Amino acid sequence: MQTMYTEEQEQFREVVARFLRVKSTAGDVRQLMASSEGYDVAVWRQLCGEVGLAGTHxxxxYGGAGFGPVELGIVSEEMGRYxxxxxxxxxxxxAGYALLNGATESYKSAILPDxxxxxxxxxxxxDNLNNPGEVGAALKATKEHVVSGxxxxxxxxxxxxxxxxxASTPDGLGLYLVNAGSEGLSITPQEALDPxxxxxxxxxxxxxxxxxxxxxxxxxxxTWDQICSVLAHEMIGGAQHLFESTLEYTKVRVQFGRPIGSFQALKHRCADLLMELEFAKAAIHHAAFCLAASEGEPYVASMAKAMASDTYMEAARAGVQLRGGIGFTWEEDTHLWYKRAKSSEVFMGSAHMHRERMMTMIERASGHDTGEQP
Amino acid sequence: MSDLSVFREETRAWLIENCPEGVKGPGVVHSGSTKVTFEKDIQLWMERMADRGWTVPAWPKEYGGGGLTVEQTRVLFEEMNEIGARPPLINMGTRMFGPTLLEFGTEEQKQRHLTVIAKGGAAWCQGYSEPGAGSDLASLRCRAEDKGDYFLINGQKIWTSGAQYADWMFCLVRTDFDAAKHSGISFVLVPMDQEGVTVKPISLISGNSPFCETFLDDAIAEKRDLVGTMNEGWTIGKRLLQHERSGQGGLSPTAARPKPVGVTIDLEVDDVLKDYVNDSTISPALRDEVIDWKMRSAAFRLTQKRAGEQARDGKTPADTTSVFKLYGSTLAQDRQEIVVRLMGTQGLGWEGDTFSTDEIGAARSWLSSKAVTIYGGTNEVQANIIAKRVLGLPD
Incomplete structure (x- = not known):
């Protein structure tokens, strides 16, 4: 099992970063978040075609690049940063991971290449994005090929x-394919805190x-674990961006005749944040290394997601607080990451849910089955 | 078979043959002190390892070390862990002073001191802090007068761990009272067995006395035991602190330490926590604290491992040691808080048969753990160092 990135992987990161640095500026993000589609079709095509990222894992x-969770994590970390x-x-x-894990061979061949x-x-x-144990309550297959909920x-x-x-069936959770525009399907876009x-x-x-x-x-x-590992990478990339930009701000913003970064209260907050980031990063990269090698502890993804949740939110809070008044204005960019931090914090399970899930897995592994589902 | 595998095979065979039963598992480790008599197995183990230079495996052979590469050293520790062998020798000479002298000492000084340390022939203590110079160490006032071929030293040191058993003290003294505070300091070596040195243990809240006050009244240090240049000891003193913190942060790639556990559910602490955690009466909030601690602890070990791998490229501890010192000491202290909290009223024992040995141990450790975020530089000082050296924040 690898414990550090290889040189090739570092180069791959640079390729991804170079693309996103140009194609996903804060200005682009503002424009897209105000649009109803929320993405730039040309950039997405480029990202799928020239850069070939959509099939990374x-x-x-099935037409993909054949890489694994480590490379996927690298892509996501950069996407989170930008x-x-x-x-x-x-x-x-x-969808990719759900299909890879759950679809039959013929459907994988039919759907994944696209x-x-x-x-x-x-x-x-x-029907539930808080806890894997609660999936299947609201979506049901009412008949053999009919889903409601x-x-x-x-x-x-x-x-x-x-x-x-x-969707749940009497035989367990089934995986169904529904085409957009199907009769009885209604999709209503919601205004969300994180646009x-x-x-x-x-x-x-x-x-x-x-x-x-x-x-x-x-x-x-x-599937939940794999998605959480990727999401945690995205989050730590965003946290790293917030940290770097906030640190930079404290070095140039002058009050009382000196840069505010010279004040001990701010220094200590930045030092604490650096540590949270470094240790969370170790846990998050470890999760990808473990998933890639199908080795390691069963709870690595939950650990990664829990630490990512706490760290991203702390970086986001510090990002707003250390900027003073400007930090909570619409004009300044910090709120874009601040809001993404919040939506990511709870998405696919909060830090508390993941800590509990991790604890249950540890107890199971050490033979103290509590009888609860993780 | 690679050279390293051959080395592993040979090392394993030798260890199995030579490691006495009495040094396997937790227990006392030889400190090199000439003032303490160690159990037969502990003494034997230290001597056998010293013969091979393996008390300080990464030091050069000419100074009593093993001359091992970083990889070989790691293999040696892995194989020692495999059979549960304790380190043969740990003291401030092997961990802090030795590595510093290797870097700054003269050939004569290295021959004179390192070979003795490697043989387990002397224990060292650290004459740094003074009553008026704690976090602001550079304000120290202990005076050393140049008397031609020796220094005459007067002043008081405090928090000198193990001074009552030490044979030598490496000591920061002021040799120029007119210079700026960082500029008039020298690094000298003082023998403890002399009339001018008095040691008084300090009683701590845990009931133990691992630290001392050391009074220097016309104490003498030989001129040849000045390390580095006169008045330029601060640089050396700071470097030694990095070695100290990397030991406390578990970072040093060549320091013997307990089995590296990576991320594993078999953290040794689990045994202590397990019975309480599985108690169904434990509140979910406390359960969350336990798991949060485990998580941070696992992340800490992973980061240590990563830093260790980077250190294998020859990088020695630098300013990032403060990151490990700060996070590691907080983690250690938090653990004691949680353990005692889990025990409820059973965690209130000092002595007495209503409390188990573990419970009394937990209560005492809770008290003694208050030291870890202070010694080697307080958490607040570490945060200052990180802000300045790692993050580049302005003064």
Missing amino acids: IPEE LYCGPFFASSVM IASGAKIATLVL IASIVVDAHIADLLIVA TRKLSRVSLSEVRAERIGWLTESLLNQ
Whole structure:
């Protein structure tokens, strides 16, 4: 199992960063967050085509690049840093992983190449994004190929061609394919606190759906883990950006005749933040290394997500506080990351949920089964 | 087979053959002090390892070390861990003073002191803090007068850990009272067994006395035991602090330390916490504290590991040691808080048969853990160092 990035991986990061630095400036983010689509089609096509990122973790046999969680983490970290607005997370990561884990071979071959090439945008429809243990209560397959119910929050459903829906059946959680525009399907975009990640309410009323596979409890948890690992990378990239920009600000902002970064109260807050960041980063990269090697502790993804949640929020709070008044104005860019930090903090489970999930896994591993689901 | 695998095989065989039973598992480690008699196995183990230079495996052979590479040193520790062997020798000479002297000492000084340290023939203590110079160490006033071929030293040192058992003290003294405070300091070596040196242990809130006051009244240090240049001892003193903090932060790649556990659920502390955590009456809030601690602890170890790998490229401890000192000491202290909290009223023991040994130990450790965020530079001073040296924030 690798414990540090290879030289190739560092070069890959530079390629991704170079692209996003130009294509996802704060100005671009502001423009896209105000639009209803929320992404730039030309940039997305470039990202899928020239740079080839949409299929980063999808095996070559399904048209992807054949990399794993480590490279995917690198892409996400840079996307988080530059606050990339686009369907990468919903389509490649969420739907991609659900399909890779749960779909039958023939559906994988049929759907994944379009996701890897960006020809189609998919999203994963889960009726609960707080806790894997609560998925399946609101979306149900009422008959063999008919799904009904409501998912109150779905990422990028408004631009999705394909909806990968997890719905409960008497035989467990089924994975269904619903095409955009299907009869009985209604997608209502919602104004969200974080306008850089577009959310919709998806309601299905007797919608015809093909069952393409199953998400057993363990596959659902595996999917959840993989998504959380990616999300945690995205978050630490954003936290790193906030940290660097805030540090820079304290060096140039002068009050009382000296840079505010010379005051001990601010110095200590910055030093604390550096430590939180460094230690969270170690945990987050470790999660990707473990998932890539199918080794390590069962709770690495929960640990990564919990630490990312706490760290990103702390970086965001410091980012606003240390800037003083300017930090909570619309004109200054900090709030873009501040809001993304909040939406990411709770998305796919809060730090508390993940700590509890980790504890339960530890107890199970050491033979103290509490009988609770993680 | 690679050279390193051959080395591992040979090391394993030798350790199995030579490691006495009495030094396996937790217990006393030889300190090199000539004032303490160690159990037979502990003494034997130290001597056998010293013969191979493995008390200080990474030091050069000419000074009593093993001359091992960083990789070989790591292999040696891994193999020692494998059989549960304790380090053969730990003191301030092996961990702090030795590495500093290797860097700054003259050939004669290295021969004179390092070879003795390597053989376990002397314990060292640290004459740094004074009653009026704690966090602001450079304001120290202990005076050393140049008397031709020796220094005459007068003043008081405090928090000198292990001074009552030490044979030598490395000491920061003021040799120029007119210079700016960082400029008039020298680094000298003082023998403890002389009339001018008096040691008084300090009783702590935990009931132990690991620290002392050391009074220097016309104490003598030989001129040849001045390390580095006169009045330029501050640089050397600071460098030694980095070695000290990297030890406290568990960072030093060549310092023997308990089995590196990586991220694992078998953290040794789990055994202590387990029974309480599995008690169904524990509140979810406290449970969350426990898991949060475990998580931070795992992340700390992962970061240590990463830093260790980077250190393998030959990088020695630098300013980032403050990051580990600060985070590590907080983590250690938090743990004691949680343990005692988990025990409820059972965590209130000092002595007496209503409390188990673990419970009394936990209460005492809770008290003694108050020292870890102070010694080696307080957390607040570490944060200042990080802000200045790592983050580049202005003064």
